[in-house]
Amino acid sequence: MAFFIETLVGGLLAGVMYSLVAIGFVLIYKASGVFNFAQGSMVLFAALTFVTLREAEWGFVPALLVTLAVVVAGAVAIERFVLRALVAQSDLTLFMATLGLSFVIEGLAQILMGASVHELDLGVDDLPIEFGPVLVSRFDLVAAATAGTLVVGLSLFFNFTRTGISLRAIADDPLAAQSIGIRLQRLWRIVWGVAGVVALVAGLLWGARQGVQFSLTLVVLKALPVLVVGGFTSIAGAIVGGLLIGATESLAEIYVGDLLGGSVSTWFAYVVALGFLLVRPAGLFGERAIERV
Template identity: 65%
Template sequence: MLDFDYSFLAEVLVGGLLSGVMYSLVAIGFVLIYKTSGVLNFAQGAMLLFAALTFVSLVERGAPFALALLITFAIMVALGMAIERVVLRPLVNKPPITLFMATLGLSYVIEGAAQLAWGTQVHGLDLGIDDTPFEVAGILISKFDLFAAAVAATMVAFLTAFFRYTRIGLAFRAVADDQFAAFAVGLKLPRIWATVWAAAGAVALVAGLLWGARLGVQFSLSLVVLKALPVLVLGGFDSILGAIVAGLLIGATEKLAEVYIGPFFGGGIESWFAYLVALAFLLVRPAGLFGQKIVERA
């Protein structure tokens, strides 16, 4: 063990944690929807692609950055509300698998619509944040990763304050706790669902811009949902804090596994290793780290 390179271990760990933040950004969009409506929105990745593609296409057509952001935000809010109104409201009270299949179909529709509207070309996206590294105690840290972490922290702080201190936020929590009770006390469920879908659209925009700047704006953006799924299993489908903590855990675990265990299996293990961790955790704690434990009476 004398030769063990601890600074390299630290570098892998820090890199993994920062990668995990990017996963959390996607997972938060899932959590928002699941928390209030019990729907696992598989179309979140497609929404992310749609947001990034719309933004970059507007910029390339000469729209100033702020205006493009504003227009895309408006489009994503409208898209979220339209999905709730046209696809999900008619399916209220249907089994969860029906709702899940609806969002699965929706993801294909949104992906197709995005390519139809904006074309199939690959685009670069420059947010003006350098992806160059700087060194702290021999460890390279990317400025862009720190920026993404700051954005994620801001978003979590904003959402936490929103859920805790605003009237509509409290209504969200009431709906999340018990939809029937919330309806019985006069909360307008359709309006709340529409608002939360709009919020998920906005979260997709933020995640889409950050992932788009990292990968380029292209079809593969919609595949980042695959990175969010183990995060959701680990953190719980209805906990924003869980999404953040689990993102960090998954990011760090998969990178450490790739570097230290991967060579024994020929490498390339990180994608399934994250799922292995999530699966193992599921067996021990089915609701995830911070997920709500549902107790049902027989």
């Protein structure tokens, strides 16, 4: 029983990390209807910028502040010079634009900072902590606490600030929001800036866990099942979806993997997502599309 609980807790903590990446997608999709496939490249660029500055013997805080400024400025520039010019285009055009952006950002990162694998040390040892008979990774606890703090902060921002309430109004009805004087372009810049902050936190945590390398962009693929399960328009859905995917993936790796004689972690989450698409396409918290004929 202790081993089951240990596996479940480990999966839940990993799920919080998945949720952190998924929230970056939700923020932009909820405010502008754009599925930002470049979010993974933003995660990589943030982590690579930070670790490059640290290797140049910058202090932790100065490196963090400069990386934050670079990532937020880059995210705002993407909205201003790329997405705004395509605002009236189809969803497929916008998706292809962000897909192209992901390769541009990766190429720029490689030109400026090289393609070597970097070790990122955040000063948190990955040692087990005992909770009775259950062992939990210290790094996973710190990462989950960091991600959870960010999630709580975003929830408070969206629910109790004027800007956050305006963003929710835009998500519910953009035309009505414009009719009462809400400036969409200004708020879209804010959303992209916040998505840059989320990319920075995700990049640091994932980079510390698996090293800063170009495969870090593939973390977006882990976010897709989370979005399908939780819904593309809900921060709460991203959290719940991440916890479900993390827990089921961890348990399946131990119990289903033994039955099949191999690892299932690379594909099991997508099986869960496929099941949700068949039963509840909008996800647990997503908004169902209503078509009037």
